[in-house]
Amino acid sequence: MIDAHIHADTRPYEDFEKMVIAGVNTAIACAHDPLRMTTADVVLDHFHRLMNNDTKRAAANGLKLYLALGIHPRSISTDFERILDELPGILQEESVVAIGEIGLETTSEKEIDIFKMQLQLAEDLKERVVVHTPRNNKSEVTQTTKSIILENIDPSRVIIDHVDFNIVEELIDHDFMLGLTVQPQKMTPQDAINLLEEYGCKKFILDSDISSSPSDPLSVPKTVHRMRLNGFKEKDIQRVSQENAISFFNINP
Numbered sequence: 001m002i003d004a005h006i007h008a009d010t011r012p013y014e015d016f017e018k019m020v021i022a023g024v025n026t027a028i029a030c031a032h033d034p035l036r037m038t039t040a041d042v043v044l045d046h047f048h049r050l051m052n053n054d055t056k057r058a059a060a061n062g063l064k065l066y067l068a069l070g071i072h073p074r075s076i077s078t079d080f081e082r083i084l085d086e087l088p089g090i091l092q093e094e095s096v097v098a099i100g101e102i103g104l105e106t107t108s109e110k111e112i113d114i115f116k117m118q119l120q121l122a123e124d125l126k127e128r129v130v131v132h133t134p135r136n137n138k139s140e141v142t143q144t145t146k147s148i149i150l151e152n153i154d155p156s157r158v159i160i161d162h163v164d165f166n167i168v169e170e171l172i173d174h175d176f177m178l179g180l181t182v183q184p185q186k187m188t189p190q191d192a193i194n195l196l197e198e199y200g201c202k203k204f205i206l207d208s209d210i211s212s213s214p215s216d217p218l219s220v221p222k223t224v225h226r227m228r229l230n231g232f233k234e235k236d237i238q239r240v241s242q243e244n245a246i247s248f249f250n251i252n253p
Helices: 013-021 040-059 081-090 109-125 138-152 189-199 219-229 234-249
Strands: 002-006 026-030 064-068 096-103 129-132 158-160 177-181 204-207
Touching (some): 002 177, 002 204, 002 234, 013 040, 026 040, 026 096, 026 234, 109 129, 177 189, 177 234, 189 204, 189 219, 204 219, 219 234
Parallel strands (some): 002 026, 026 064, 064 096, 096 129, 158 177
């Protein structure tokens, strides 16, 4: 299995062992806001830790870690231009497979401007993008997020994450890949199954978003287990727990 969205820097070494024992052999770790991201140096040090520390911590437990790096809407520094200047070089690193997670939290003017800049960079470089959707005002923010994406990048290179029943209708008819975050306070395994039963498995990828919030490093295998108990076909289970992620991120798990 592949866990398509985690925050490896917030999790203990032992969580990676648990994931591998349960059958998760690959994960995508996304940049976020673990500190007060006051300057570009802090953000770039965050990237450095993911590239040079957390990939090794995961590998020591048999977990292959790929990265999505970018300016999270909650980690906009005053000198964010430096990060944008550095990103093309960072994206050349073998472990970095996308810009992310990026997006909108409050739809402020600065958030929108930086989101557009990163989407345009991804379009120019033909890179993939992991897009955040917030807990608060989710439907309204997602409508703005969707419009900006469609204006700035080929939607087939975008995964919109933390999708639930509140926003799936807004997104399902477009070429986005859609992330289902099975995490306490966001979505239970049964919630994910209900959504997959209604909308099918073609466009969805499972993830845990394990972070400093209440999290479960085993949420992807638990959801897969529950899918089997609910009679899902094995090909559909493989699609949402591995194949869609391999195809979207173009990775070798």
